[in-house]
Amino acid sequence: MSSNATKDHPQLAAIFNRDEPRVDWHDETLWWVRAKRDIAAHKLPEWELLRETASQIKNNVLSNLSTYLEQFEANAINNGIIVHWAATAEEHNKIIYTLLEKRGISRMVKSKSMLTEECHLNEYLLKQGIDVIDSDLGERIVQLAGEPPSHIVLPCIHKKKEEIGDIFHEHLGSAKGESDPKILTETARQHLREVFLTRRAALTGVNFAIAETGEFVICTNEGNADMGAHLAEIHIASMGIEKIIPERKHLGVFLRLLTRSATGQPITTYSSHFSKPQDGKEIHIVIVDNGRSIQLGREDFRNSLKCIRCGACMNTCPVYRKSGGHSYHTAVAGPIGSILAPNLDMEKYADLPFASTLCGSCSNVCPVKIDIHDQLYKWRQVIVKAGYTPKAKTLAMKGMAFTLSSPMIYRAAGKMGRFTFKYAPFAVNNGANPWYKHREMPKAPEQSFGEWYAKRKENKK
Amino acid sequence: MKVALFVPCYVDQFYPQAAIATLELLEKLGCEVHYPKNQTCCGQPMANSGYEHLTGGCNNLFIDNFAGYDYIVCPSGSCTLHIKEHLHSHENEDKASEIRKRVFELTEFLVDILQVKSLEASFPYKVGMHQSCHGLRGLRISQMTELVAPPFSKPAQLLGMVKGLELVPLSRADDCCGFGGTFCVVEEAVSSKMGKDRVDDHIEHGAQYITSADLSCLMHLEGILRRQNSEVKVIHVAEILNHSI
Ligand code: SF4
Numbered sequence: 001m002s003s004n005a006t007k008d009h010p011q012l013a014a015i016f017n018r019d020e021p022r023v024d025w026h027d028e029t030l031w032w033v034r035a036k037r038d039i040a041a042h043k044l045p046e047w048e049l050l051r052e053t054a055s056q057i058k059n060n061v062l063s064n065l066s067t068y069l070e071q072f073e074a075n076a077i078n079n080g081i082i083v084h085w086a087a088t089a090e091e092h093n094k095i096i097y098t099l100l101e102k103r104g105i106s107r108m109v110k111s112k113s114m115l116t117e118e119c120h121l122n123e124y125l126l127k128q129g130i131d132v133i134d135s136d137l138g139e140r141i142v143q144l145a146g147e148p149p150s151h152i153v154l155p156c157i158h159k160k161k162e163e164i165g166d167i168f169h170e171h172l173g174s175a176k177g178e179s180d181p182k183i184l185t186e187t188a189r190q191h192l193r194e195v196f197l198t199r200r201a202a203l204t205g206v207n208f209a210i211a212e213t214g215e216f217v218i219c220t221n222e223g224n225a226d227m228g229a230h231l232a233e234i235h236i237a238s239m240g241i242e243k244i245i246p247e248r249k250h251l252g253v254f255l256r257l258l259t260r261s262a263t264g265q266p267i268t269t270y271s272s273h274f275s276k277p278q279d280g281k282e283i284h285i286v287i288v289d290n291g292r293s294i295q296l297g298r299e300d301f302r303n304s305l306k307c308i309r310c311g312a313c314m315n316t317c318p319v320y321r322k323s324g325g326h327s328y329h330t331a332v333a334g335p336i337g338s339i340l341a342p343n344l345d346m347e348k349y350a351d352l353p354f355a356s357t358l359c360g361s362c363s364n365v366c367p368v369k370i371d372i373h374d375q376l377y378k379w380r381q382v383i384v385k386a387g388y389t390p391k392a393k394t395l396a397m398k399g400m401a402f403t404l405s406s407p408m409i410y411r412a413a414g415k416m417g418r419f420t421f422k423y424a425p426f427a428v429n430n431g432a433n434p435w436y437k438h439r440e441m442p443k444a445p446e447q448s449f450g451e452w453y454a455k456r457k458e459n460k461k
Numbered sequence: 462m463k464v465a466l467f468v469p470c471y472v473d474q475f476y477p478q479a480a481i482a483t484l485e486l487l488e489k490l491g492c493e494v495h496y497p498k499n500q501t502c503c504g505q506p507m508a509n510s511g512y513e514h515l516t517g518g519c520n521n522l523f524i525d526n527f528a529g530y531d532y533i534v535c536p537s538g539s540c541t542l543h544i545k546e547h548l549h550s551h552e553n554e555d556k557a558s559e560i561r562k563r564v565f566e567l568t569e570f571l572v573d574i575l576q577v578k579s580l581e582a583s584f585p586y587k588v589g590m591h592q593s594c595h596g597l598r599g600l601r602i603s604q605m606t607e608l609v610a611p612p613f614s615k616p617a618q619l620l621g622m623v624k625g626l627e628l629v630p631l632s633r634a635d636d637c638c639g640f641g642g643t644f645c646v647v648e649e650a651v652s653s654k655m656g657k658d659r660v661d662d663h664i665e666h667g668a669q670y671i672t673s674a675d676l677s678c679l680m681h682l683e684g685i686l687r688r689q690n691s692e693v694k695v696i697h698v699a700e701i702l703n704h705s706i
Binding site for chain 2: 017023027047319322359365381404405407434437438441443454
């Protein structure tokens with residue numbers, strides 16, 4: 001990711017777009033997932049009611065977050081789970097390292113967790129000499145490729161099967177040129193089996209933590225979280241503070257929404273509940289803030305914390321589909337990532353709220369009804385006011401505001417503009433005209449509507 | 462019924478024929494149409510770029526021009542939505558909120574307020590209808606595919622009254638065209654790719670014309686079509702509804 005750090009979304013997206021057939025392939029793959037989601041959602045007449053219910057449960061959670069977290073902690077401790085709190089990514093990483101170090105563990109198996117991506121846990125542990133293997137197939141592929149995931153549910157959706165074959169050939173010793181998904185999956189299975197059997201520590205994410213019972217739920221399709229957690233002597237779960245739900249009975253609402261929104265499946269293959277450690281083993285849970293309580297305090301953006309990480313907003317987002325997950329240069333890409341990232345670092349992610357046409361598809365596909373595109377609009381206002389926009393743009397905008405507030409100047413500018421095309425709201429970024437690179441200009445008519453109307457009025461008199 | 466015509470700046474400057482068609486159509490349907498002559502722009506290009514705080518002058522001018530009418534009708538979903546959601550004024554908030562309630566995009570005005578049941582128009586061509594996102598998801602002039610709800614479309618309902626017109630189906634009924642205001646220049650690579658794909662969807666289904674209730678999308682698609690020397694043309698929905706041969 002570091003090589004991407006200096007480039008912003010438009011630049012990275014332009015690089016991605018150099019290979020048009022690849023863009024088409026990426027776009028179609030994700031559109032196919034979106035279409036599957038539509039079919040699954042449309043099969044449930046109560047879909048919109050489910051969304052509304054989920055949204056209200058989460059609103060309740062966000063309004064009473066500390067109460068539910070404390071309730072969860074007390075119940076979890078009662079169950080024999082050891083609870084840790086981390087205010088920042090660094091604290092989270094340190095807690096995990098300390099747990100491993102104390103036991104002299106130098107190799108850990110991990111199932112997919114976007115929170116550990118957000119905290120850059122793998123890099124941190126690697127520096128401390130601890131080897132981490134991601135056990136989710138997609139995640140393992142990007143890990144072998146030395147890349148971050150490009151999608152929160154489908155981490156290697158940007159890779160073609162031939163490319164995966166090459167990676168496996170290099171790292172796992174599969175035959176050169178092998179690209180049959182069945183054979184490649186089997187190769188990965190054999191490789192991961194050895195990993196599961198020999199790792200003493202397993203880390204997982206948390207999809208839902210239930211305050212009422214002190215248990216937590218992990219959803220996977222491959223069963224890899226269970227495999228890791230059951231075989232290892234210590235199971236560490238990383239959880240963001242927003243993952244809490246009040247009661248067990250609420251779980252059904254989310255489980256029905258999650259995978260239908262994500263991939264169009266009715267439910268994940270495995271929805272595993274963890275509430276007590278087995279004899280002689282330990283379960284630890286690290287509850288992480290890392291900027292979330294700041295976001296909770298921002299009224300306009302707080303409900304972004306309702307997110308259940310289904311990825312539907314990415315699949316439907318035309319910009320994501322045509323620019324690829326890595327162009328967002330943050331752990332959580334796409335529309336939701338673009339409203340979460342500026343909370344963590346407004347300057348570094350100032351480009352992301354602008355990487356959208358504000359088409360609104362994300363907000364309407366979101367199973368917990370986050371007003372994503374409205375928040376993108378609001379972030380733009382915050383970012384501009386905070387001064388993280390290019391000076392030239394600010395100047396152009398001031399000029400435009402001046403012109404458009406005065407009918408006389410507007411008419412004069414319009415006359416000139418139709419001729420030279422300097423004045424048009426979309427051509428504000430002057431210099432070389434990026435519009436013309438890809439499109440013809442509109443033909444300038446003889447007269448504006450205003451001029452036509454004035455003449456018609458004259459003639460009617 | 463006193464109707465004020467709100468012609469967005471870029472329509473005024475580049476697509477006067479769409480505004481003329483809107484005016485003629487409303488008059489044919491019995492409205493008393495006024496064009497407040499000091500209007501400029503709704504301020505959306507600034508607001509969507511993060512400069513909403515600079516739109517005060519624009520907003521007050523808009524209020525001066527449009528207060529006091531029964532309805533304000535605009536041949537652009539996007540600009541209508543902007544006024545509906547973002548027109549405010551320190552000095553005149555009462556008038557601003559009146560205007561926000563009375564502003565309508567043309568096709569929703571025809572269907573919901575005038576309740577048009579038939580039209581004289583004819584347009585014997587194959588037409589693809591591009592849904593502008595702001596009209597579709599913002600104003601709900603059609604149902605979007607994301608929601609689980611019965612489908613409807615106000616522009617399609619009106620186009621169905623036009624003699625000889627054949628509406629072609631599209632593979633992606635409501636994907637965004639990628640215009641997005643200043644997005645089209647800031648993110649030129651993605652924007653133009655989105656536009657190309659939108660155009661291709663129409664061409665693959667044999668459209669001779671691409672229509673929409675939003676000229677901003679059409680301006681973008683037209684730019685791409687003309688760059689490709691395509692025979693396919695864009696036309697605002699008002700021009701079709703007002704068209705007869
Ligand atoms: S914002 Fe909504 S659609 Fe996007 S990942 Fe989160 S829950 Fe899913």
